[in-house]
Amino acid sequence: MIEVNNLVKRYGDHKAVDHLSFSIEKGKIYGFLGPNGAGKSTTMNMITGYIASTEGSVVIDGHDILEEPEEAKKCIGYLPEQPPLYFDMTVLEYLRFVADLKKIPRAKKMSMIEEVMDMVKITDMKHRLIKNLSKGYRQRVGIAQAVLGYPEVIILDEPTVGLDPKQINEIRELIKGLKKKHTVILSSHILSEVSAVCDYVLIISHGKLVASDTPENLAKLAAGSNNLNMLIKGNRSEIQNALAEVEGIKQIKLEKSSEENIWNASLTLDENKDIREAVFYSMVKADCPILEMKTKRASLEEVFLELTENEKQDQAKDEKTDKKSEAAISDADMDTDTETDIAAEKDTESVADVDIETSAGSVNGPAEKEENPDDSRL
Numbered sequence: 001m002i003e004v005n006n007l008v009k010r011y012g013d014h015k016a017v018d019h020l021s022f023s024i025e026k027g028k029i030y031g032f033l034g035p036n037g038a039g040k041s042t043t044m045n046m047i048t049g050y051i052a053s054t055e056g057s058v059v060i061d062g063h064d065i066l067e068e069p070e071e072a073k074k075c076i077g078y079l080p081e082q083p084p085l086y087f088d089m090t091v092l093e094y095l096r097f098v099a100d101l102k103k104i105p106r107a108k109k110m111s112m113i114e115e116v117m118d119m120v121k122i123t124d125m126k127h128r129l130i131k132n133l134s135k136g137y138r139q140r141v142g143i144a145q146a147v148l149g150y151p152e153v154i155i156l157d158e159p160t161v162g163l164d165p166k167q168i169n170e171i172r173e174l175i176k177g178l179k180k181k182h183t184v185i186l187s188s189h190i191l192s193e194v195s196a197v198c199d200y201v202l203i204i205s206h207g208k209l210v211a212s213d214t215p216e217n218l219a220k221l222a223a224g225s226n227n228l229n230m231l232i233k234g235n236r237s238e239i240q241n242a243l244a245e246v247e248g249i250k251q252i253k254l255e256k257s258s259e260e261n262i263w264n265a266s267l268t269l270d271e272n273k274d275i276r277e278a279v280f281y282s283m284v285k286a287d288c289p290i291l292e293m294k295t296k297r298a299s300l301e302e303v304f305l306e307l308t309e310n311e312k313q314d315q316a317k318d319e320k321t322d323k324k325s326e327a328a329i330s331d332a333d334m335d336t337d338t339e340t341d342i343a344a345e346k347d348t349e350s351v352a353d354v355d356i357e358t359s360a361g362s363v364n365g366p367a368e369k370e371e372n373p374d375d376s377r378l
């Protein structure tokens with residue numbers, strides 16, 4: 001339905017979107033997830049033809065958004081981060097205006113508006129001025145204008161931002177309902193939102209796609225997503241030998257507990273392996289009783305933090321290596337081999353030291369938003 005190929009957007013020296021490629025299939029809800037400044041809105045604006053890309057292409061139902069904008073845009077309904085509402089119009093006046101912009105035939109216009117108002121549950125408010133609506137209702141009107149004309153794809157940029165929990169739930173239910181007739185792409189930095197609503201998640205960090213999969217598979221992806229933690233009584237080497245006999249363990253970590261002869265064992269397991277019974281029997285054979293056993297799966301939040309943090313570390317590493325190389329080149333007397341080794345060692349340490357608990361919100365892009373030269377489209 002939508003093919004995004006090597007999409008790039010540069011603002012001066014800053015690459016807001018960096019060679020992004022993905023496909024969107026019909027009839028699913030896609031979540032575009034990333035921390036603030038990751039490039040979500042920029043990507044959506046390029047998909048919808050709101051701004052032009054620096055490189056790459058977006059093809060919607062066979063139509064290139066830059067070469068055949070009218071045809072391509074007909075397939076899309078868009079709710080930008082700031083809903084394009086006219087506050088001095090009533091809901092009905094506004095939707096009539098949007099229907100005219102979308103060239104919906106006169107004969108169908110009123111019945112379609114009634115249907116869409118019914119779908120997003122704003123019929124009771126149709127004669128109210130938009131400025132007098134609550135934020136949740138304004139968002140519904142925004143969704144109504146996107147749905148009007150029943151385009152194949154509905155794109156919603158951060159549709160629940162600023163809403164209260166009740167409104168968030170209502171809008172999420174509404175989005176789930178859209179799936180019956182439309183393909184939906186929604187952007188969000190809220191993990192619970194994408195896992196609750198989406199069939200498929202694209203995770204973006206610093207303008208790059210770092211992962212794309214179902215929420216369930218992404219949760220499995222995390223390093224250590226499949227962990228078995230135990231408290232075992234016995235001799236360290238006997239426990240180690242017994243665990244070595246069990247198949248499906250990637251890594252064993254044994255740490256002394258506060259009690260004599262009792263060990264905290266943390267096992268990282270192969271994907272989708274349940275080794276609890278095998279571990280139990282192996283420990284019985286070794287005469288090392290298991291006092292506690294717990295399995296642990298990573299949440300989508302942990303996957304997200306890991307992926308976006310890794311990306312951040314890789315970038316920091318690249319920058320560091322670049323600086324090292326520049327320094328090495330500028331100093332002709334320096335022994336470059338030794339320098340590179342030291343840099344590599346330091347990098348390994350810094351990667352190990354990174355705290356995965358860092359807030360997703362802190363992974364910000366560097367530049368402030370400037371006025372958008374292409375804002376005139378709406």
Ligand SMILES: Nc1ncnc2c1ncn2[C@@H]1O[C@H](COP(=O)(O)OP(=O)(O)OP(=O)(O)O)[C@@H](O)[C@H]1O
Nearest residue numbers: 011016036037038039040041042365367368369370
């Ligand atoms: N018109 C612009 N001029 C200059 N820089 C811009 C412009 N628009 C966006 N940027 C920068 O590009 C990067 C990506 O911004 P974008 O708004 O796409 O991120 P986002 O993932 O949608 O973030 P948020 O969730 O905060 O809306 C940011 O660093 C932002 O400051």
